[in-house]
Amino acid sequence: MPFDAPSRTPSRARAMPRAIALWLLAVAGMVWAMVAIGGATRLTGSGLSIMEWAPLSGALPPLSAAEWDRLYQLYRGIPQYALVNQGFGIEGFKQIFWLEWIHRFWGRLIGLAYALPLAWFWLRGRIPAGLKPRLLGLLVLGGLQGAVGWFMVASGFEADRTAVSPYRLVMHLGLALLLFAALTWTGLALLRPRPAVAEPAFGGLRRQVKAAAWLLVGAMLAGGFVAGNRAGLDYNTFPLMAGRLVPEGYWGLQPGWTNLTTNIATVQFNHRLLATLAGLAALGAAFAAWRRLPPGFARSACLGLGAAVLLQYGLGVATLLAMVPVWLGTLHQACAVLVLGMALLALNGLRGPERRH
Template sequence: MPFDAQISAAAADRIEPNPRPIAVWLLAVAGMVWVMVAIGGATRLTGSGLSIMEWAPLSGTLPPLSEAEWRRLYDLYRSIPQYALVNAGFGIEGFKEIFWLEWIHRFWGRLIGLAYAVPLAWFWLRGRIPAGLKPRLVLLLLLGGLQGAVGWFMVASGFEADRTAVSPYRLVMHLGLALVLFAALLWTGLSVLRPVPAPAVPGQRTVRRQAQAAAWLIVAAMLAGGFVAGTKAGFDYNTFPLMAGRLVPEGYWRLDPAWTNLTVNIAAVQFNHRLLATLATLAALGAAFAGWRRLPAGPARRACLGLGFAVCLQYALGVATLVHVVPVWLGTLHQACAVLVLAAALAALHALRYSTCGKSSPRESRRGA
């Protein structure tokens, strides 16, 4: 049975008739994950992510409380390649600056865990969670814990010999899981608010297929952006739309084996991100135009138009970030806006859900079959 249908079927049996508190809680946690992605972007751009060399889920909650502890952590940092190759001579005051950003990043992750686990236990013990929703909520809790472990797995890669940053593969894994967690929280919250889709209207199925194509391209562009971040490809080819005077940069397939060009070849990685972002923008604008032309005024139409606006904003931020050679504030804003685009795509898809019991034109009925 589809997840939304499970929520709908369980709705009649729940003790608490108002699902709004659960939906607000889930959407609030999704918002916290959004902030977490933005903080993670700032941490990466400032090179702060390797400043804490210990994974201490409980004791690490508190920052250093004595000068001796600051000195111990500073001495640990001085033992890794990033210090020797990038920040040689970095004093303890400079270390404190990058330490605090990474500490905030980890502390915010702990807050997300509390903001999810405590209300979950409260709703569960009070019997306010529909039975069909419980497995999904437990899975989200496990995903949150896994994200913390993957985060440390990523950071640990930066301590290896001759590395001054984390592995781009592990960074994309960490980013991808964060996006999965955000998407699941947002979709679940929206489904609790609106468990039953409206009957389809003529043209709705077509618009939804266009929105789905845009959503998949958006996800692909975001993951490609993770490899841009992991390889620092944004600091090269800082012109637009051409790359060193060419549409397709020279040396696109210079690495062997060929597949590594897609992940570590700076020219190919940046070109792929540009291409996918452009295709995603065109697809989202197509979905927005189709929604404006085919759908009646209402939430679905507004969601499609919102998707078009969010993608255009993100594309403009991406170009600005590139041509200004990735300033920290602009790079962080670009990463945060990527989550806005994902949220807009999910909101559009959710609003475009349709009931098979509704009326539609004969052509639409055949297409939806």
């Protein structure tokens, strides 16, 4: 059952729901930045530059010429160097190394920003009743995300590979979105307890927003397969793909299910389709909120969702037509998290009163 803010009773007087909510939302913001940095890391081909997983010692960058040379020699042994970056020298290696190091260092900062306040709130007895299991679960999820990140990177060291596995990339992206959503939802539930009285207009609209939210998540994961297969470098026209609505060879691979994950024509078409359906659903919900809801948090959140979807769709088309420049691709990935955040705000604003059992 989703966590909701507890009622304020004397027995919970020492709890600090607002402070905990702001802390969780701040960590969610750090995860948002992490997704953007990860997008830039992938687009620049920097993700394979560090071939060691050293959670503690890796927090420090190379501090000597010998250490730089050692890491460079490791990198020269993987296919990406031989097939993509051969001969670019240690200065070229340093350029891709620093972005991946920042990506991992930011992940360590997120871990500290979560674990240290959690310990403080816990030891001082400031956590509301019923919230401790959720907070521990988020801690485990964050640790799992780090392990999956290395699992993804390690796939890029395999023979004849110059990038990571699309499957592992989508797994890593999906966990990041899940972590962001769980942090944001828990923080919002603490800041905005459920209303005491049901709003009749909320029921149907909440179902609309929920449908839009699931379509948005589907479009984001489909976008992960586009990124993993570098499918954005093909079919750089819109709305048609090589002059066709459904591209030729849409179901050309065998077995059939592999088209959904490795066929460039299929993964790009599916991303376009899901993004369009999600955009229409979100805009429909925003229009319904504008027509049916009085001014307030729920109405503003639904309108914000519609605006965020329009921005993201425009960025997606621009990224495709420009053949995925790094800055635009990174912005498109970062805006996807904004859209997810707006969907969560809208769902939070449309909640009904707590069910009594």
